[in-house]
Amino acid sequence: MAQTPSRSVTISAIAAEAGVSAPTVSRVLNGRGDVAPETRERIENLLRARGYRRRGSRAAGERVGLIDLVFNDLDSPWAVEIIRGVEDAAHDMGSSVAVSAVHRRASSTRQWLANVRSRASDGAVLVTTGLGSDLRSELEELHIPVVVIDPVGLPDLAVPTVGCTNWAGGLSATSHLIDLGHRRIGFVTGRPELWCSRARLDGYRAGLETAGLDLDPDLVVPGNFDYESGFRAGEQLFGLAEPPTAVFAASDQMALGVYEALRQRGLRIPDDVSVVGFDDLPQARWSSPPLTTVRQPLDDMGRLAVRTLRRLRDNEEIESPRVELATELIVRDSTAPPPAAAGD
Amino acid sequence: MAQTPSRSVTISAIAAEAGVSAPTVSRVLNGRGDVAPETRERIENLLRARGYRRRGSRAAGERVGLIDLVFNDLDSPWAVEIIRGVEDAAHDMGSSVAVSAVHRRASSTRQWLANVRSRASDGAVLVTTGLGSDLRSELEELHIPVVVIDPVGLPDLAVPTVGCTNWAGGLSATSHLIDLGHRRIGFVTGRPELWCSRARLDGYRAGLETAGLDLDPDLVVPGNFDYESGFRAGEQLFGLAEPPTAVFAASDQMALGVYEALRQRGLRIPDDVSVVGFDDLPQARWSSPPLTTVRQPLDDMGRLAVRTLRRLRDNEEIESPRVELATELIVRDSTAPPPAAAGD
Numbered sequence: 001m002a003q004t005p006s007r008s009v010t011i012s013a014i015a016a017e018a019g020v021s022a023p024t025v026s027r028v029l030n031g032r033g034d035v036a037p038e039t040r041e042r043i044e045n046l047l048r049a050r051g052y053r054r055r056g057s058r059a060a061g062e063r064v065g066l067i068d069l070v071f072n073d074l075d076s077p078w079a080v081e082i083i084r085g086v087e088d089a090a091h092d093m094g095s096s097v098a099v100s101a102v103h104r105r106a107s108s109t110r111q112w113l114a115n116v117r118s119r120a121s122d123g124a125v126l127v128t129t130g131l132g133s134d135l136r137s138e139l140e141e142l143h144i145p146v147v148v149i150d151p152v153g154l155p156d157l158a159v160p161t162v163g164c165t166n167w168a169g170g171l172s173a174t175s176h177l178i179d180l181g182h183r184r185i186g187f188v189t190g191r192p193e194l195w196c197s198r199a200r201l202d203g204y205r206a207g208l209e210t211a212g213l214d215l216d217p218d219l220v221v222p223g224n225f226d227y228e229s230g231f232r233a234g235e236q237l238f239g240l241a242e243p244p245t246a247v248f249a250a251s252d253q254m255a256l257g258v259y260e261a262l263r264q265r266g267l268r269i270p271d272d273v274s275v276v277g278f279d280d281l282p283q284a285r286w287s288s289p290p291l292t293t294v295r296q297p298l299d300d301m302g303r304l305a306v307r308t309l310r311r312l313r314d315n316e317e318i319e320s321p322r323v324e325l326a327t328e329l330i331v332r333d334s335t336a337p338p339p340a341a342a343g344d
Numbered sequence: 345m346a347q348t349p350s351r352s353v354t355i356s357a358i359a360a361e362a363g364v365s366a367p368t369v370s371r372v373l374n375g376r377g378d379v380a381p382e383t384r385e386r387i388e389n390l391l392r393a394r395g396y397r398r399r400g401s402r403a404a405g406e407r408v409g410l411i412d413l414v415f416n417d418l419d420s421p422w423a424v425e426i427i428r429g430v431e432d433a434a435h436d437m438g439s440s441v442a443v444s445a446v447h448r449r450a451s452s453t454r455q456w457l458a459n460v461r462s463r464a465s466d467g468a469v470l471v472t473t474g475l476g477s478d479l480r481s482e483l484e485e486l487h488i489p490v491v492v493i494d495p496v497g498l499p500d501l502a503v504p505t506v507g508c509t510n511w512a513g514g515l516s517a518t519s520h521l522i523d524l525g526h527r528r529i530g531f532v533t534g535r536p537e538l539w540c541s542r543a544r545l546d547g548y549r550a551g552l553e554t555a556g557l558d559l560d561p562d563l564v565v566p567g568n569f570d571y572e573s574g575f576r577a578g579e580q581l582f583g584l585a586e587p588p589t590a591v592f593a594a595s596d597q598m599a600l601g602v603y604e605a606l607r608q609r610g611l612r613i614p615d616d617v618s619v620v621g622f623d624d625l626p627q628a629r630w631s632s633p634p635l636t637t638v639r640q641p642l643d644d645m646g647r648l649a650v651r652t653l654r655r656l657r658d659n660e661e662i663e664s665p666r667v668e669l670a671t672e673l674i675v676r677d678s679t680a681p682p683p684a685a686a687g688d
Binding site: 044064066069079080083087094098099111112114115118119253262263282283285286288289 | 408410413421432444452455459460462463603604607626630632633
């Protein structure tokens with residue numbers, strides 16, 4: 001053999017040459033802070049000089065320094081919120097985040113698995129509304145821990161999931177409108193097959209019931225979370241003989257669709273109609289008027305998913321396979337008492 | 345035949361043999377045009393003959409399957425647009441994308457470099473407004489090809505960059521408003537130290553000049569690309585004794601800030617005032633009314649960056665170290681003839 005390929009350079013060889021222990025070299029490789037600066041520099045110089053590379057020479061249990069984050073699609077407006085939280089927590093562990101989109105296609109999922117198999121991964125955070133059991137068992141086989149971030153609510157997965165309190169969020173939005181004096185409150189649903197949609201709808205129902213108000217079925221209009229469905233729902237609600245004085249939409253995007261339906265009818269927010277959304281995406285803050293909405297802590301959900309992965313990796317026990325973070329009502333300028341309430 | 349391990353061939357060895365400096369070899373490796381043709385040919389022949397391989401690519405079939413995508417921060421609303429394009433093109437190559445945020449902090453950048461050193465990378469796409477020369481030289485040392493996506497315009501980097509035609513975009517937005525009959529057109533600038541801001545402002549100037557209109561300095565108001573600065577600019581413009589009938593803001597976020605300033609003054613868009621933005625983020629489509637804006641093809645810029653990385657890796661020549669993709673005016677509902685124009 002002409003020359004030693006650099007991949008045969010081991011951590012122990014580097015450690016011996018640097019006069020430190022192998023774990024110290026690992027700490028430097030993992031970007032941890034608890035190594036004296038001059039030692040770090042000496043080790044880093046050696047790693048460079050000897051051309052150390054981890055791939056292919058990874059010992060069992062050694063970290064790759066890479067966490068996978070998998071979306072169905074990257075066009076959901078909340079994707080970047082989750083990426084930010086996952087990246088932040090991974091950064092604290094000295095890991096990078098590999099972001100993939102599988103587009104609900106089996107071929108893309110297969111390719112992602114092939115990638116993971118060849119380059120290895122410390123764990124996978126899946127953001128999904130339809131995690132296949134095939135994928136789950138493949139990852140199990142590769143001994144890659146999995147956590148599902150689940151902003152839409154799938155309570156029955158066989159893996160740890162992180163979600164938010166959808167029902168409580170629906171209740172707080174509805175109660176806020178009732179407290180302002182609204183009695184006819186429209187609701188635009190999310191995709192009916194998703195648990196989070198049902199939970200938000202049930203929160204709306206509970207809010208009405210608590211206030212002794214009857215639910216008028218005409219005021220509950222189906223949507224699918226996206227802008228266009230919100231616009232159509234707004235047209236339907238304000239085409240009613242007795243339209244609502246407020247609308248609670250189960251996503252910010254649908255709330256913005258309602259905004260546009262109202263604008264086209266010459267109705268002002270909040271003077272004529274109040275609107276509440278759900279998510280608290282950045283565009284809620286930048287809408288005109290700024291949107292009152294239920295905050296779903298997507299970045300914190302990302303952080304928690306990574307911390308859960310780390311505990312799974314370290315064989316620590318996790319308290320619950322399903323954790324729901326609290327939602328919070330953020331009151332901005334799109335809600336006010338109804339016009340008629342002044343004379344009540 | 346025993347193959348010479350390519351990694352032992354260094355840039356300095358090639359430079360010595362070719363009788364040039366190491367930076368000249370790097371320039372050839374980075375596909376830059378400023379090397380004399382015969383020198384380039386001599387160096388390319390040597391790189392081939394000595395079996396030089398970029399570290400990220402090594403030999404055929406030895407790819408890591410990982411492309412790094414580095415942001416300063418993940419809170420810019422256009423981050424996900426770029427991630428989508430980069431992920432898409434990387435997927436076509438069978439690669440994953442490692443997304444990192446370095447938060448303009450040296451410690452985060454160091455950690456990212458430590459990660460890259462330990463897990464390797466096929467190349468790095470940097471999205472940045474301030475790429476340090478330290479980072480550049482470190483990556484060069486690791487033989488990791490680099491492309492900079494540069495939505496804000498840094499024309500003088502020593503690495504290939506991908507941008508968009510900011511000047512032409514500024515011109516098309518301004519001409520659109522003039523064609524509608526506007527004569528007093530406000531402009532909200534981006535951060536003045538960035539080239540893209542100057543290019544958009546100069547496009548605005550060129551649009552006015554072409555139509556024989558004088559630039560009124562009162563109508564050019566400084567902003568910094570974010571929502572709040574747009575709101576303040578809107579307040580300033582519509583506090584003028586002779587306010588404009590249209591506003592062109594150098595980012596969508598600032599345009600949405602202008603929306604809110606107009607709403608608070610009871611002015612309607614587009615009936616009273618027309619507004620144009622720049623970027624075409626998703627929220628431009630979801631604003632009320634939907635925003636006329638200049639589309640910056642961020643996802644295509646991401647795709648092109650990855651394709652350029654692949655060509656660098658394969659030692660193919662690239663046509664130009666700087667490529668600007670075309671911007672496009674997207675006309676929606678926020679622009680109309682000025683109120684006075686009816687009587688013109």
